[in-house]
Amino acid sequence: MVNHIPNQKRGDCLTPTTLDLLGNPLDFIHEDHLREREICAMIDRIVDAEDPDRDQARVILSFLREELPLHLEDEEQDLFPLLRRRCETEDEIDKAIQRLETDHRHADEDTPGVIAILAALEAGERQPSDDDQSVLVRYAGHARRHLILENAIILPFAKLRLTEGDLGTLRLRMMQRRGLDRLMETSDAE
Numbered sequence: 001m002v003n004h005i006p007n008q009k010r011g012d013c014l015t016p017t018t019l020d021l022l023g024n025p026l027d028f029i030h031e032d033h034l035r036e037r038e039i040c041a042m043i044d045r046i047v048d049a050e051d052p053d054r055d056q057a058r059v060i061l062s063f064l065r066e067e068l069p070l071h072l073e074d075e076e077q078d079l080f081p082l083l084r085r086r087c088e089t090e091d092e093i094d095k096a097i098q099r100l101e102t103d104h105r106h107a108d109e110d111t112p113g114v115i116a117i118l119a120a121l122e123a124g125e126r127q128p129s130d131d132d133q134s135v136l137v138r139y140a141g142h143a144r145r146h147l148i149l150e151n152a153i154i155l156p157f158a159k160l161r162l163t164e165g166d167l168g169t170l171r172l173r174m175m176q177r178r179g180l181d182r183l184m185e186t187s188d189a190e
């Protein structure tokens with residue numbers, strides 16, 4: 001069984017979540033949430049800065065384009081269905097998951113606009129306008145509220161209700177999504 005990984009071994013949330021954490025997929029998802037919170041803080045800094053940092057825009061863009069879609073799939077295709085299967089009726093998990101899935105659809109709609117604003121900044125084409133800043137502030141606010149709900153409800157219930165077998169399934173699916181299962185097969189064959 002994989003134990004909780006001490007904080008000092010965890011990332012600084014400034015880089016993508018380390019794949020070592022996939023040993024316990026819930027630790028990986030928790031770390032993804034810390035990373036997302038750091039991304040929200042970077043968005044705030046871009047809004048507040050007189051001369052926004054283009055390097056930070058690049059980091060946020062890479063999160064939104066590459067990491068977030070995988071995270072949303074981890075939750076929607078694997079974690080949420082496992083929770084629906086394992087939770088008791090009195091957990092009322094379905095209501096919470098429906099709310100979170102609605103948030104994900106809103107994020108799907110809003111993310112391309114945020115990417116366009118940050119891509120223009122990163123390319124040195126233009127700085128965010130007042131309207132752009134409102135879009136960024138709203139996006140980070142929604143993301144933070146979503147994270148609070150997931151950390152307060154989804155992860156505690158996942159720890160409580162998912163079996164070792166469920167965690168194994170979740171781990172495998174998350175590895176497959178990142179192409180890591182093929183990597184391991186290759187190294188096994190060597």
Ligand SMILES: [Fe+2]
Pocket residue numbers: 033071075150
């Ligand atoms: Fe999440």
Ligand SMILES: [Fe+2]
Pocket residue numbers: 072075100104146150
């Ligand atoms: Fe989510």
